[in-house]
Amino acid sequence: MAPSLDTIFAALSDPTRRAILTMLLEDDMAVTDVAEPFEMSLAAISKHLVILANAGLIAQEKRGRVKWCKLQPDALREASVWMQGFGQFEAINLDAFERFLETELAPADLPGPDEEPGEEASGR
Amino acid sequence: MAPSLDTIFAALSDPTRRAILTMLLEDDMAVTDVAEPFEMSLAAISKHLVILANAGLIAQEKRGRVKWCKLQPDALREASVWMQGFGQFEAINLDAFERFLETELAPADLPGPDEEPGEEASGR
DNA sequence: TCCATGTTCAACCGAAGGGTTGAGAATGCC
DNA sequence: GGCATTCTCAACCCTTCGGTTGAACATGGA
Numbered sequence: 001m002a003p004s005l006d007t008i009f010a011a012l013s014d015p016t017r018r019a020i021l022t023m024l025l026e027d028d029m030a031v032t033d034v035a036e037p038f039e040m041s042l043a044a045i046s047k048h049l050v051i052l053a054n055a056g057l058i059a060q061e062k063r064g065r066v067k068w069c070k071l072q073p074d075a076l077r078e079a080s081v082w083m084q085g086f087g088q089f090e091a092i093n094l095d096a097f098e099r100f101l102e103t104e105l106a107p108a109d110l111p112g113p114d115e116e117p118g119e120e121a122s123g124r
Numbered sequence: 125m126a127p128s129l130d131t132i133f134a135a136l137s138d139p140t141r142r143a144i145l146t147m148l149l150e151d152d153m154a155v156t157d158v159a160e161p162f163e164m165s166l167a168a169i170s171k172h173l174v175i176l177a178n179a180g181l182i183a184q185e186k187r188g189r190v191k192w193c194k195l196q197p198d199a200l201r202e203a204s205v206w207m208q209g210f211g212q213f214e215a216i217n218l219d220a221f222e223r224f225l226e227t228e229l230a231p232a233d234l235p236g237p238d239e240e241p242g243e244e245a246s247g248r
Numbered sequence: 249t250c251c252a253t254g255t256t257c258a259a260c261c262g263a264a265g266g267g268t269t270g271a272g273a274a275t276g277c278c
Numbered sequence: 279g280g281c282a283t284t285c286t287c288a289a290c291c292c293t294t295c296g297g298t299t300g301a302a303c304a305t306g307g308a
Contacts, residue, residue: 009137012207013130014296021210032254044297046256051295065254065305076210082142083204085149138266155285168267170286175265189275189284 003056008079011055016040017048021057024071031067127180132203135179140164141172145181148195155191 011017020034035045049069052058056075061068135141144158159169173193176182180199185192 005142006137006139009133010295013133013137015130016296018129018206025210030254031256040296041298042254043256043299047296050256062255062304067255071210073210076207080204080207083200083207085146134265140266156283164266165268166285167269167287171266174286186274186285191285 003054003075003078005079005082007051007055008057008075011051011057012079014048014051016045017052020045020048020052020069021071024058024069028068028070031069034069127178127199129203129206131175131179132181132199135175135181136203138172138175140169141176144169144172144176144193145195148182148193152192152194155193158193 012021016038019038023029023034023037031046031049032042034049035042038045049058049060052069053060057072059070059072061070136145140162143162147153147158147161155170155173156166158173159166162169173182173184176193177184181196183194183196185194
């Protein structure tokens with residue numbers, strides 16, 4: 001099913017899920033490894049991954065016992081296009097981009113400055 | 125309070141609220157006028173507007189009896205920047221930065237694509 | 249075969265979301 | 279003042295969400 005904006009934005013509204021996406025930005029990961037930095041059960045992370053997959057934000061491929069999660073930016077692009085419809089942003093300013101980089105490149109603490117779910121993402 | 129990505133994306137995840145934003149793209153509107161095309165109570169729309177305002181997506185200004193709603197694209201910009209990170213970078217690297225700059229410097233064509241507000245108005 | 253590993257399923261729980269209705273607070277108009 | 283208009287508040291209802299735990303399924307390795 002083609003993911004709707006509803007499901008995409010809803011998926012993005014949870015800090016844990018955004019953190020997962022950020023982690024996947026670096027590399028594909030197995031479910032267990034995705035769950036490791038978070039202080040919640042594996043089942044909970046598994047549910048989050050299903051939500052992300054339903055939104056089309058990630059793809060999951062099973063190889064052997066292990067299910068690999070891979071970022072799939074197309075859905076994000078769709079949402080981004082919707083936003084561009086609000087012509088008010090003539091251009092994205094650099095301040096905003098810097099804030100983005102701070103958020104996303106911060107060493108390994110996945111949660112942005114905004115929130116704090118898990119702890120350190122031990123590098124894979 | 126600075127609206128978080130949580131609240132911004134959550135606000136965007138509802139079709140009624142996105143439709144409202146689209147309507148406000150054309151013009152500022154009073155609460156009653158915002159509610160008019162929808163098949164739900166005024167109170168429900170009022171709640172939606174509070175959520176949009178808390179997310180920083182709209183501003184509300186009371187003049188006389190009437191409360192005017194105005195689009196406020198800053199929050200959208202913040203969310204958009206977050207998403208651009210995934211849309212443009214396969215992995216974070218400096219090439220990505222260059223591509224970002226290309227986007228950033230692209231001429232602001234669009235006064236806003238004319239879309240019809242009614243599309244997904246009465247969800248359910 | 250038996251066991252450990254990786255992941256999901258099922259049932260449950262409390263909190264939040266989206267809607268309703270009815271009452272109530274401001275404000276503008278006569 | 280009296281009344282209509284505009285909007286929010288409060289209480290409620292039902293569903294969804296995010297989490298838990300324990301069991302089950304699937305696979306790989308000894």
